[in-house]
Amino acid sequence: MKDILKILSRNGKEKPEKIATMVGKTKDEIEKIIKEMEEKKVIIKYKALIDWEKAGEDIVYAFIDVKVIPERDVGFDAVAKRIYKYPEVHSMYLMSGSYDFSVVVAGKTMKEVAYFVAERLATIEQVQSTATHFVLKTYKIDDEIVVSLEDKDKRLKVSY
Amino acid sequence: MKNFINKKVLEIPPSGIRRFFDIIATMDEVISLGVGEPDFDTPWHIRESSIYYIEQGYTTYTSNSGLIELRETISKKLFQEHYLEYNSQDQVLITVGVSEGLDLALRAILNPGDEVIVHEPSYVSYKPCIIMAGGVPVVVETKLDDDFQLRAEDVEKVITKKTKAILISYPNNPTGAIINKDNLTKIAKIVEKYDLLVISDEIYGYLTYKGEHTCFATLPGMKDRTILLNGFSKAYAMTGWRIAYAASNRDIIKAMTKIHQYTMLCAPIISQKAAIEALNNGYSYMKSMIEEYNQRRRLIIESLNKIGLNCFKALGAFYVFPSIENTILSDEEFAEKLLLEEKVAVVPGSAFGDCGRNFIRCSYATSLNEIEEALKRIQRFFERYKK
Numbered sequence: 001m002k003d004i005l006k007i008l009s010r011n012g013k014e015k016p017e018k019i020a021t022m023v024g025k026t027k028d029e030i031e032k033i034i035k036e037m038e039e040k041k042v043i044i045k046y047k048a049l050i051d052w053e054k055a056g057e058d059i060v061y062a063f064i065d066v067k068v069i070p071e072r073d074v075g076f077d078a079v080a081k082r083i084y085k086y087p088e089v090h091s092m093y094l095m096s097g098s099y100d101f102s103v104v105v106a107g108k109t110m111k112e113v114a115y116f117v118a119e120r121l122a123t124i125e126q127v128q129s130t131a132t133h134f135v136l137k138t139y140k141i142d143d144e145i146v147v148s149l150e151d152k153d154k155r156l157k158v159s160y
Numbered sequence: 161m162k163n164f165i166n167k168k169v170l171e172i173p174p175s176g177i178r179r180f181f182d183i184i185a186t187m188d189e190v191i192s193l194g195v196g197e198p199d200f201d202t203p204w205h206i207r208e209s210s211i212y213y214i215e216q217g218y219t220t221y222t223s224n225s226g227l228i229e230l231r232e233t234i235s236k237k238l239f240q241e242h243y244l245e246y247n248s249q250d251q252v253l254i255t256v257g258v259s260e261g262l263d264l265a266l267r268a269i270l271n272p273g274d275e276v277i278v279h280e281p282s283y284v285s286y287k288p289c290i291i292m293a294g295g296v297p298v299v300v301e302t303k304l305d306d307d308f309q310l311r312a313e314d315v316e317k318v319i320t321k322k323t324k325a326i327l328i329s330y331p332n333n334p335t336g337a338i339i340n341k342d343n344l345t346k347i348a349k350i351v352e353k354y355d356l357l358v359i360s361d362e363i364y365g366y367l368t369y370k371g372e373h374t375c376f377a378t379l380p381g382m383k384d385r386t387i388l389l390n391g392f393s394k395a396y397a398m399t400g401w402r403i404a405y406a407a408s409n410r411d412i413i414k415a416m417t418k419i420h421q422y423t424m425l426c427a428p429i430i431s432q433k434a435a436i437e438a439l440n441n442g443y444s445y446m447k448s449m450i451e452e453y454n455q456r457r458r459l460i461i462e463s464l465n466k467i468g469l470n471c472f473k474a475l476g477a478f479y480v481f482p483s484i485e486n487t488i489l490s491d492e493e494f495a496e497k498l499l500l501e502e503k504v505a506v507v508p509g510s511a512f513g514d515c516g517r518n519f520i521r522c523s524y525a526t527s528l529n530e531i532e533e534a535l536k537r538i539q540r541f542f543e544r545y546k547k
Contacts, residue, residue: 003451021462022455157184158194158505160284160333160512 194505224421226254266293268415280513308337312346331364331476334521366395403431502537
């Protein structure tokens with residue numbers, strides 16, 4: 001099962017027939033497993049990984065370290081929810097160490113992101129402090145290296 | 161001017177497919193299933209640590225035998241994986257690829273006229289190396305019906321008073337065959353009976369896709385009779401580092417070291433450092449490469465069989481060896497026409513011995529996308545030339 005998930009995590013469009021051959025199962029078995037994984041939300045979603053810069057769309061990302069005061073009974077989760085519900089929040093993690101949440105915010109401009117931090121994030125009652133780090137360049141995302149590297153095959157075309 | 165070239169060298173026939181290589185060299189955009197090395201780059205942790213050692217000034221000679229740390233690590237690994245005990249001081253020698261190890265082994269044991277039994281189809285260097293070391297290669301053919309496994313009875317038939325050693329190479333290049341322990345055990349009995357040595361090239365040892373590879377030296381009574389050759393090229397995607405090792409009994413390693421010290425001095429220090437890193441921290445990276453090879457292997461075997469190029473279930477290395485008997489072409493015609501008409505490179509089976517002539521070697525050390533595109537083109541090609 002994990003081999004199937006690995007294949008899909010690399011290419012969500014891989015066809016069941018091909019996966020079946022690759023892992024030595026039948027197409028029906030693969031379809032059944034995939035369906036089960038989708039139902040159980042092991043496979044959360046199929047999405048495309050897009051280089052927005054190439055698409056001519058400017059997106060500014062910022063990693064924001066957020067310190068909060070956890071709430072009684074619900075701990076961090078309730079505060080987290082108040083933050084991740086914003087569509088501007090691209091991803092969000094609870095962290096160990098000197099701050100609590102790492103919030104990745106996306107916007108069209110730095111100004112827009114700054115506005116979101118100042119007006120939306122920092123004003124949440126439990127938020128004690130924020131530190132905003134803007135992304136200057138993306139090298140690798142979701143296991144994929146996005147900067148263009150020399151990935152030419154350097155091998156001889158034929159060798160024994 | 162008289163001909164200054166050594167007679168033995170002159171007598172080695174040139175590779176039959178040189179012309180084919182020349183054509184490829186002039187072509188762009190070829191999808192190659194003809195490559196005998198991994199398509200993965202050396203894992204980054206190995207490259208990164210080597211850069212560090214270069215910065216630290218590891219740019220010198222090492223002892224002839226190789227860095228003791230590497231020999232110890234290899235010795236430990238052989239014990240962990242096979243319960244084989246080789247003393248790192250005098251039973252392990254670091255060589256420049258298995259190619260050098262093979263040459264040293266042959267030169268260390270052969271007197272002029274000694275015979276070495278070698279099975280075919282097999283790697284192209286074996287016969288020439290035997291000849292250059294003064295020996296006489298005696299070929300035993302392996303057959304598709306036996307899944308290209310070497311059979312003890314066939315070996316026994318060709319043994320003469322001059323037979324000194326058997327050169328065994330499984331998992332096999334070009335067939336992708338592995339050999340089962342039963343067959344190896346029978347061969348081991350013959351080795352004992354006729355007082356022979358075995359040179360075992362196990363460079364593809366980690367690349368098996370069913371069961372575990374049996375290291376020949378682990379068979380009863382075989383440790384002292386085996387020259388085990390292995391290296392880092394295939395499993396760790398380190399072909400260009402040229403780093404490998406030989407393990408055997410003290411006398412043989414001593415003799416091999418003597419030749420090595422005068423001809424090679426030592427293997428490159430930085431490659432030795434890289435090998436230590438590979439052994440210490442490379443296992444999980446290697447495993448994930450093997451998993452990927454296995455997926456491609458299943459795909460390529462099934463697709464070739466569907467096309468009509470019957471392909472036996474190769475369970476090792478990264479090669480498949482489909483038969484071309486359902487086409488009207490010879491293996492060389494097949495490879496050349498496929499290259500010119502569809503821009504796909506494969507290697508004609510006869511490059512690996514006469515008995516390979518009805519086959520072609522396809523390597524799946526190429527990305528899945530390229531393999532799929534190549535298969536599409538091969539399908540088209542097959543339709544034009546099928547019987």
